[in-house]
Amino acid sequence: MEPKIITIAGGGSTYTPGVVKAILSKKDTFPVKEIRAYDIDAGRQDDVAIIVREVVKANCPECVFTTTTDPEVAFRDTDFVFAQIRVGKYAMREQDEKIPLRHGAVGQETCGCGGLAYGMRTIFPMVEILDMVEKYANPNHWILNYSNPAAIVALALKKLRPNARIINICDMPVAIMNGMADILHCDPHDIVPDYFGLNHFGWFTDIWVNGESRFDELKKHVLEHGYLCDVPDEQHWEPSWVHTYGNAKTIMQRFGDYLPNTYLQYYLLSQDIVDESNPDHTRANEVMEGREKTLFDAIARYKETGSYDDGMFVVGAHGTFIVDLAESLCRENGGRYLLIVKNEGAVADLPDDAMVEIPCYVSPRGVEKVSVGHIPTFYKGMIEQQYASEKCLVEGAIEGSYQKVLMAFSLNKTVKSSTQAQAILDEMIDANKGYWPELA
Numbered sequence: 001m002e003p004k005i006i007t008i009a010g011g012g013s014t015y016t017p018g019v020v021k022a023i024l025s026k027k028d029t030f031p032v033k034e035i036r037a038y039d040i041d042a043g044r045q046d047d048v049a050i051i052v053r054e055v056v057k058a059n060c061p062e063c064v065f066t067t068t069t070d071p072e073v074a075f076r077d078t079d080f081v082f083a084q085i086r087v088g089k090y091a092m093r094e095q096d097e098k099i100p101l102r103h104g105a106v107g108q109e110t111c112g113c114g115g116l117a118y119g120m121r122t123i124f125p126m127v128e129i130l131d132m133v134e135k136y137a138n139p140n141h142w143i144l145n146y147s148n149p150a151a152i153v154a155l156a157l158k159k160l161r162p163n164a165r166i167i168n169i170c171d172m173p174v175a176i177m178n179g180m181a182d183i184l185h186c187d188p189h190d191i192v193p194d195y196f197g198l199n200h201f202g203w204f205t206d207i208w209v210n211g212e213s214r215f216d217e218l219k220k221h222v223l224e225h226g227y228l229c230d231v232p233d234e235q236h237w238e239p240s241w242v243h244t245y246g247n248a249k250t251i252m253q254r255f256g257d258y259l260p261n262t263y264l265q266y267y268l269l270s271q272d273i274v275d276e277s278n279p280d281h282t283r284a285n286e287v288m289e290g291r292e293k294t295l296f297d298a299i300a301r302y303k304e305t306g307s308y309d310d311g312m313f314v315v316g317a318h319g320t321f322i323v324d325l326a327e328s329l330c331r332e333n334g335g336r337y338l339l340i341v342k343n344e345g346a347v348a349d350l351p352d353d354a355m356v357e358i359p360c361y362v363s364p365r366g367v368e369k370v371s372v373g374h375i376p377t378f379y380k381g382m383i384e385q386q387y388a389s390e391k392c393l394v395e396g397a398i399e400g401s402y403q404k405v406l407m408a409f410s411l412n413k414t415v416k417s418s419t420q421a422q423a424i425l426d427e428m429i430d431a432n433k434g435y436w437p438e439l440a
């Protein structure tokens with residue numbers, strides 16, 4: 001295979017060292033000659049690059065690594081763009097989480113009003129990136145997008161740039177499947193899922209291992225323990241993740257047909273989530289005090305001592321998944337993945353233009369969807385409500401319509417009434433000055 005050029009958009013992300021390590025650890029089957037980091041915050045990116053350079057030196061010194069804030073330098077002739085931007089960074093994530101909570105609604109990065117607010121910030125910066133990539137990159141490039149809220153970003157980009165060579169992805173199902181492999185004592189690569197939904201809003205309908213359904217065993221485990229299991233998990237040991245993994249048990253006890261994505265807790269257990277949340281200290285604070293601090297403390301230590309500790313970041317499902325997918329786009333029989341794609345009949349009961357998360361086969365020809373067929377009324381109803389909320393938001397952002405955005409907030413299952421929706425929206429508009437399109 002021709003060695004590739006990969007550009008990481010959001011080079012200053014806390015995930016960049018792990019993603020770079022994941023890229024280079026596949027160098028024998030997926031050779032990469034150059035990695036470029038692109039960010040609008042040069043200071044943050046340059047700091048993270050200190051660690052990235054050590055990762056490159058340790059894993060593939062012949063690979064060229066550069067940082068830039070210039071889109072032409074970043075995207076010129078690139079083969080892959082791995083996008084992981086966080087518009088407004090953790091300061092704005094904190095607002096997304098805390099403002100709804102102050103009004104008694106779920107406060108979360110990608111779900112409920114917080115996710116809608118984050119979507120309003122991210123749509124147009126992502127359009128800019130798509131346009132710059134289209135202008136400069138190898139015409140056969142692929143953009144693999146992690147930037148959240150992936151459901152809203154995917155919907156908006158499909159509407160605004162329908163021909164863009166972008167695949168929107170999420171690592172949550174992969175992380176859940178890694179946990180399933182621990183529960184079943186099998187290799188994660190042998191897990192084959194059946195799944196449908198929107199991003200952060202879906203269900204596993206079967207799990208196959210070497211041609212055999214292991215779904216009943218898994219359902220029994222989740223009914224007793226949620227997704228918790230006694231094999232240590234390097235990524236989900238923090239109390240909030242343990243709680244989230246445990247909540248799958250309650251959801252299964254009530255709706256036992258399918259195994260839920262962990263994010264369904266925000267819609268099906270909304271009031272419990274609100275009651276258990278601390279509006280003064282949310283997940284954004286945990287991440288700033290945890291993943292971000294650990295990385296930036298390591299950077300500060302490196303500046304003082306010149307030595308670096310590989311344990312200060314994680315590769316995990318996040319790094320592995322995006323690189324596996326990129327490699328699959330370059331190989332026949334690349335693999336089967338859960339991806340966020342335009343429905344177009346794959347889930348029979350949902351609109352053609354919904355961006356659904358379903359199994360897909362990936363190869364140099366791109367993405368081929370698996371047909372899911374009909375889905376039961378309860379799941380269809382939930383998805384339709386969430387899709388309507390996200391669609392109103394996208395239309396509101398594009399049209400600059402206050403009313404459409406208010407409809408999006410009011411339709412969301414995490415919100416009790418349009419009075420609550422309006423109070424949250426008005427505070428969000430103030431907090432997001434300079435980030436959101438103007439609404440009238």
Ligand SMILES: NC(=O)c1ccc[n+]([C@@H]2O[C@H](COP(=O)([O-])OP(=O)(O)OC[C@H]3O[C@@H](n4cnc5c(N)ncnc54)[C@H](O)[C@@H]3O)[C@@H](O)[C@H]2O)c1
Pocket residue numbers: 009010011012013014015016038039040041044045084085086087088089090125126145146147148149150169170171172318
């Ligand atoms: N889809 C998934 O399953 C998944 C999983 C993990 C993380 N994520 C997403 O990845 C992103 C990064 O997360 P993080 O916690 O590392 O955030 P982070 O704040 O550490 O890094 C994000 C970087 O993006 C940069 N950025 C912001 N706007 C930009 C723009 N217009 N162009 C280029 N760079 C820009 C910021 O300056 C920052 O350096 C977030 O959107 C997060 O939600 C998604």
Ligand SMILES: O=P(O)(O)OC[C@H]1O[C@H](O[C@H]2[C@H](O)[C@@H](O)[C@@H](O)O[C@@H]2CO)[C@H](O)[C@@H](O)[C@@H]1O
Pocket residue numbers: 109110148170171172173174175176235236283287317318
């Ligand atoms: O609260 P965070 O920032 O730690 O994580 C939010 C993301 O959670 C899911 O992804 C990963 C996460 O990136 C990783 O650090 C780890 O904790 O495992 C999670 C599940 O694999 C989610 O898919 C993302 O969309 C969120 O941004």
Ligand SMILES: [Mn+2]
Pocket residue numbers: 150169170171172200
């Ligand atoms: Mn995700």
